[in-house]
Amino acid sequence: MVTIPSSCSALSCPTVGLSNGLNIPILGLGTSHDGGYSHEAVLYALQECGIRHIDTAKRYGCEEALGKAVADSAVPREELWLTTKLWPGDYGYQSAKQACRDSCARLGVDYLDLYLMHWPDCMVPGLSSREVRAETWRALEELYDEGLCRAIGVSNFLIRHLNELKDRGGVVPHVNQVEFHPFQQPLELVEYCREEDIVFEGYCPLAKGQALTHPAIMKLARKYGRSASQICVRWSIQNGVVTIPKSTKPDRIHENCQVFGFRLDDSDMAALGLLHDGRHVSWDPTHVE
Numbered sequence: 420m421v422t423i424p425s426s427c428s429a430l431s432c433p434t435v436g437l438s439n440g441l442n443i444p445i446l447g448l449g450t451s452h453d454g455g456y457s458h459e460a461v462l463y464a465l466q467e468c469g470i471r472h473i474d475t476a477k478r479y480g481c482e483e484a485l486g487k488a489v490a491d492s493a494v495p496r497e498e499l500w501l502t503t504k505l506w507p508g509d510y511g512y513q514s515a516k517q518a519c520r521d522s523c524a525r526l527g528v529d530y531l532d533l534y535l536m537h538w539p540d541c542m543v544p545g546l547s548s549r550e551v552r553a554e555t556w557r558a559l560e561e562l563y564d565e566g567l568c569r570a571i572g573v574s575n576f577l578i579r580h581l582n583e584l585k586d587r588g589g590v591v592p593h594v595n596q597v598e599f600h601p602f603q604q605p606l607e608l609v610e611y612c613r614e615e616d617i618v619f620e621g622y623c624p625l626a627k628g629q630a631l632t633h634p635a636i637m638k639l640a641r642k643y644g645r646s647a648s649q650i651c652v653r654w655s656i657q658n659g660v661v662t663i664p665k666s667t668k669p670d671r672i673h674e675n676c677q678v679f680g681f682r683l684d685d686s687d688m689a690a691l692g693l694l695h696d697g698r699h700v701s702w703d704p705t706h707v708e
């Protein structure tokens with residue numbers, strides 16, 4: 420259940436409840452390798468914008484730098500929500516456990532708030548992705564039981580991949596992180612996740628910048644006296660979708676956080692809902708077995 424105050428600073432960012440009782444801030448900062456990593460920007464997000472949720476991955480190659488920024492920010496660990504991801508090259512029972520410990524070491528933390536399987540395909544020729552996913556998930560369940568991960572989840576999983584995990588019993592993923600922006604609205608998957616009590620988290624909320632020049636979004640920006648990027652981030656939040664826009668520029672990070680002092684009208688939410696054209700600006704898991 421999401422509670423969105425009409426006016427709120429990023430310092431009192433609304434949260435979304437996970438099935439295990441934890442609360443994830445609905446707005447976080449992305450740190451993917453595209454466009455590089457900025458120590459200054461992460462520090463600014465933590466110290467000046469009050470961002471308390473950061474999304475990263477082993478794949479992005481910045482866990483160590485991020486750990487340094489977190490330490491330099493002096494934000495207490497317990498105030499932060501840190502998500503990182505397990506890369507398919509580390510899938511498998513033993514390697515997944517080791518990869519998690521290595522990510523914690525690089526980030527300089529004793530535990531992760533959320534650990535995600537990054538991609539449904541195991542990418543190992545000759546091995547069944549289904550079996551590798553199952554044994555990897557078993558490792559994540561144990562990391563969760565041990566307290567090394569406060570929540571565990573998946574990313575880019577489709578309904579059939581989630582059903583397969585459900586069939587084997589055990590922990591239901593707490594989160595599924597999937598591409599979500601006005602041009603990519605996988606509504607059936609969103610609905611499935613709600614029914615199964617899996618928090619739906621959206622990545623690429625600005626469609627990697629493509630959404631910022633769309634005429635309908637620019638028109639709404641003018642109507643609300645906001646930027647196109649604020650319209651996109653606000654739209655995700657009003658849909659109850661956890662969102663993690665990325666920027667390496669402090670002024671843009673500040674802008675992307677100013678999304679709690681206004682509300683999009685229902686008719687404008689509906690108009691944005693019509694912009695779906697199925698395009699992926701990141702990768703597309705449709706053909707993963």
Ligand SMILES: NC(=O)c1ccc[n+]([C@@H]2O[C@H](COP(=O)([O-])OP(=O)(O)OC[C@H]3O[C@@H](n4cnc5c(N)ncnc54)[C@H](OP(=O)(O)O)[C@@H]3O)[C@@H](O)[C@H]2O)c1
Nearest residue numbers: 449450451574622623624625626627648664665666667671
């Ligand atoms: N799980 C997955 O498979 C997966 C896949 C992709 C992404 N992600 C996560 O989702 C996060 C966000 O996705 P993303 O970085 O790919 O795309 P995004 O957040 O939709 O867009 C980022 C792009 O928009 C620019 N930008 C940001 N704020 C802006 C603003 N206010 N005005 C103008 N331009 C702005 C950034 O450039 P500057 O940096 O130059 O500002 C960057 O080029 C990633 O960082 C990563 O953490 C996860």
